[in-house]
Amino acid sequence: DADVTQTPRNRITKTGKRIMLECSQTKGHDRMYWYRQDPGLGLRLIYYSFDVKDINKGEISDGYSVSRQAQAKFSLSLESAIPNQTALYFCATRGGDGPQHFGDGTRLSIL
Amino acid sequence: KNQVEQSPQSLIILEGKNCTLQCNYTVSPFSNLRWYKQDTGRGPVSLTIMTFSENTKSNGRYTATLDADTKQSSLHITASQLSDSASYICVVSASTGGFKTIFGAGTRLFVKA
Numbered sequence: 001d002a003d004v005t006q007t008p009r010n011r012i013t014k015t016g017k018r019i020m021l022e023c024s025q026t027k028g029h030d031r032m033y034w035y036r037q038d039p040g041l042g043l044r045l046i047y048y049s050f051d052v053k054d055i056n057k058g059e060i061s062d063g064y065s066v067s068r069q070a071q072a073k074f075s076l077s078l079e080s081a082i083p084n085q086t087a088l089y090f091c092a093t094r095g096g097d098g099p100q101h102f103g104d105g106t107r108l109s110i111l
Numbered sequence: 112k113n114q115v116e117q118s119p120q121s122l123i124i125l126e127g128k129n130c131t132l133q134c135n136y137t138v139s140p141f142s143n144l145r146w147y148k149q150d151t152g153r154g155p156v157s158l159t160i161m162t163f164s165e166n167t168k169s170n171g172r173y174t175a176t177l178d179a180d181t182k183q184s185s186l187h188i189t190a191s192q193l194s195d196s197a198s199y200i201c202v203v204s205a206s207t208g209g210f211k212t213i214f215g216a217g218t219r220l221f222v223k224a
Contacts, residue, residue, distance in 0.1 A: 035214075041216055042216045043155075102154025104153050105154055
């Protein structure tokens, strides 16, 4: 089983809909992150959390919200999806000074 | 402005050949630099990490170099294999309060038989 699991893997939806992307991890890491990846650009940080009670905005948090339901779960919500939020979304975890461990992504298309 | 630039954007090589990917950065103050490999349809996976005092680090057929003075890093792949076909992402972190990690856009490598 994967250490970092993202659901769904693919999602197509319409403008204005509310969408939730979920991430769960079995690595026991406190730190969790949400990124988006667009063609020709590096991954950009949306939100990050260093523990259950700690939520921080990244560089592109507008239009997104997150919830850290437990150490192992970190969900990303788009309250009212718009087409320019079409992208590949990645969740990652990190323990101490180690590398980030990424899920396999959610491909989101907003029509 | 903190930036990470990678070159080339894409590269095609024949199986068995060597190649070198480049990363230039302006992230400051520098903490560490990592190279990740991202297979199609998968998340990135860490290959190496380099700190200020390190100038070479190997992981199997992958060798990363770092020149902190010129703010350049390279990833050299030896005796390429078809499974090396992937995107290679350079990631630089700053040693500053808060969280500051900048991802390059990646180099897309195609290894042909």
